[in-house]
Amino acid sequence: MDAKKIEQIARQITESIPPGVRDMADNMEQRVKQTLQAQLGRLDVVTHEEMAVQQELILRLRKRVEALEERLDALEQGGPSSQDV
Structure with missing residues (x-):
């Protein structure tokens, strides 16, 4: 899966998180992106x-x-x- 698509999905997930929670985790988007990449890396594609x-x-x-x-x-x-x- 292309890096731009992963970044877009991570951003959408991060934006769906309530602002108060998002403020507590300033690097949430990066963590979500890393998790997505790790999970997608396990797929046999x-x-x-x-x-x-x-x-x-x-x-x-x-x-x-x-x-x-x-x-x-x-x-x-x-x-x-x-x-x-």
Whole structure:
């Protein structure tokens, strides 16, 4: 998750706290941000870039598998059958 989004969420949470309580904890926003970062860091997520790389890899592998399947079909149709061997 992007740092600006975390900061925005932390600010919204801090602003929802009553002013009297907020005054008692002058660094509340920083604490909330640290807590959010720690909790979000525990999530098992990937970046958009990592996902794009994996999708490209899968696409290339799929094309290779399809090509190998076509070659196998051609060999099975044109070559000797397993009974002839």
